Amino acid sequence: MKFSHPSADIFVPDASIAPEAALARTTHLCVAAHQDDIEIMAYHGIAECFGRADQWFSGVVVTNGAGSPRSGIYGSYTDAQMQEVRRQEQRKAALVGEYSIQLQLAHPSSAVKDRGNPAVQADLATIFATAQAEVVYLHQPADKHDTHVGVLAHSLAAQRQQPAAQRPKRVLGCEVWRDLDWLVDTDKQVLDAGRFPNLAMALVGVFDSQITGGKRYDLATAGRRVAHATYHTSHATDQFQGITWAMDLTPLVANPELSLAEYTLGYVERLKQDIAARLAKFS
Numbered sequence: 001m002k003f004s005h006p007s008a009d010i011f012v013p014d015a016s017i018a019p020e021a022a023l024a025r026t027t028h029l030c031v032a033a034h035q036d037d038i039e040i041m042a043y044h045g046i047a048e049c050f051g052r053a054d055q056w057f058s059g060v061v062v063t064n065g066a067g068s069p070r071s072g073i074y075g076s077y078t079d080a081q082m083q084e085v086r087r088q089e090q091r092k093a094a095l096v097g098e099y100s101i102q103l104q105l106a107h108p109s110s111a112v113k114d115r116g117n118p119a120v121q122a123d124l125a126t127i128f129a130t131a132q133a134e135v136v137y138l139h140q141p142a143d144k145h146d147t148h149v150g151v152l153a154h155s156l157a158a159q160r161q162q163p164a165a166q167r168p169k170r171v172l173g174c175e176v177w178r179d180l181d182w183l184v185d186t187d188k189q190v191l192d193a194g195r196f197p198n199l200a201m202a203l204v205g206v207f208d209s210q211i212t213g214g215k216r217y218d219l220a221t222a223g224r225r226v227a228h229a230t231y232h233t234s235h236a237t238d239q240f241q242g243i244t245w246a247m248d249l250t251p252l253v254a255n256p257e258l259s260l261a262e263y264t265l266g267y268v269e270r271l272k273q274d275i276a277a278r279l280a281k282f283s
């Protein structure tokens with residue numbers, strides 16, 4: 001298996017499996033922008049496959065992790081050293097989470113933000129064609145980080161090029177930079193993120209270079225999941241110990257003509273109608 005960037009990294013935690021076979025057995029696949037995004041947004045998929053022989057989670061990180069903030073023991077690191085730290089942290093997460101394969105494509109953010117970038121497109125097309133996963137976790141389109149939305153757009157384009165029969169059955173847009181609590185309840189895809197809480201903490205915790213500067217992604221991610229579970233419904237008791245919300249992106253893959261912008265703004269419109277209908281009762 002060959003990817004376009006010379007620094008692309010292929011890591012199979014179980015060294016007895018060849019990379020192609022490790023990718024081909026994938027049932028749950030996450031394609032994310034940066035190191036640590038997978039563990040924040042697609043924990044549901046990791047937990048679904050953890051400790052099982054019949055379901056396999058695989059992760060793809062599209063960018064190289066350059067330009068990330070650094071402090072503490074990483075304060076004097078060069079950009080190249082920092083990229084290596086982040087690559088190793090992502091490998092650690094793959095090991096802890098028992099992923100089938102971890103791919104880090106090492107593209108610069110500028111390539112991801114270039115809509116038609118052929119190298120990014122070719123890599124993702126290879127991955128989707130080989131993996132043929134049942135469930136795919138992507139960034140959600142209302143995320144406020146351009147690189148996240150860029151990776152989402154490339155991923156949708158690559159899946160739309162697949163023969164219809166090979167496209168995933170379920171495609172989910174997941175929360176990182178901007179959560180999805182604002183979706184009206186009927187639009188919410190509920191992902192149980194409360195299983196194996198020790199594993200969940202460890203998976204975000206291995207990214208020390210991101211946390212050490214004072215950004216407690218480990219605590220914030222766990223807290224967001226608990227908050228979603230508690231604030232889901234006002235009357236019922238908590239069904240899950242943690243929830244990650246997702247937006248259903250399956251229609252965008254099934255129908256290549258559907259506009260990502262129009263589809264996303266439809267969710268915003270339904271939120272607007274929900275608020276307006278409630279206020280109308282009291283005015």
Ligand SMILES: [Zn+2]
Pocket residue numbers: 033034037145148176
């Ligand atoms: Zn990110």
